[in-house]
Amino acid sequence: MIDGALTLLTPGPAGTSKRVRDALLRGDLCHREPEFAELLERIRVTLPRCLHLGGTHETVLVTGSGTAAMEMALIGSVRRGRAALVVNNGVYGERLAQIARVHGITCHEVRNAWTRPVDPGAVRAALAEHDDIDAVACVHHETTTGLINPIEEIGAATASAGQALFVVDAISGTAIEEPDLARVSADVICGTANKGLHGVPGVSFVLLGARAVERVGEVPSRSLYLDAATHLASQRRGEVAFTPAVQACYALDAAIAEYEEAGGFAARTRLYRERAALVRGQFDRLGLPILVGEPFRSNSVTMLRLPRGVLYRALHDELKRRGYVVYAGQGHLSGEYFRICTMGEIPWHRLEELERSLADALAAVTR
């Protein structure tokens, strides 16, 4: 974040460092040249490595937002005539189910309230009930509410049931939220360059374990642009199937380097825990209750109840006048709740100063 500019307290796009923004200006580069093949190869190696998946998962880089990675992952995991089991307790779980429906894939669902993690026992029961499931798909960090789902346990339940792949939308959890993905038996992991990795929006990725590499080769193509097998084959040769967002790849490369140099997952999760403690102390003092219960809360998204009579738009505008951009609630919670996120590059002093600005903004809207 540039000092003096707006501080984004949003769940993406997330603020970026000067080094990442400067990487965008490295100059024009044709993706058919060896320099791009080098860049692609470096990202394909460092990305899983920095997420502790270097020995187990292979990268497919996707030009498109996180939803493109979700779509590529899900449609590449389910064979014709087979089904997906979607874990749905928020907007992004619902999006996974929508992707299945759009592509005519049979979709079973395990649901829970938006404020509750999904019960791994319910996933186990659904796997026992349906014998057509090729993929269990689950969101790691439900950005809707700032809730962490038990992906370690759901992954274990899926693995013990046999042939279903475990597909994780880790888009808003990658690099910043527990559990460490190395502990999760996930066959397919979706992530994005922005959000916790602090790159710029425009590229996302799918990480494939060995079983998933095999599966995407078996599944008949459901999309020309988002076919995992096509992209995997060309990226293994150092090529890309279609024109990539070259500058966003430069930025991602810089963001990964910055992440690893700063101490990787351990250091960044510590930073995010410290940020959460700081701002949640402020919310507590200002009397703003948090929607999601303590044990399931993420460290990067906080869903807060609006004080009685306060309209989100008015509060948003008062905060923006003071240099902070906050985020609305989604779905049926949007009237009563809003989100303050501590994702991306944010100068520490801007988080310290948030309390004063939030207090002033609340006073202005309740006058």
Ligand SMILES: *Cc1c(COP(=O)(O)O)cnc(C)c1O
């Ligand atoms: C941001 C996000 C996505 C992707 O959304 P896009 O708008 O396509 O970038 C997917 N899943 C989760 C959990 C997210 O937070």
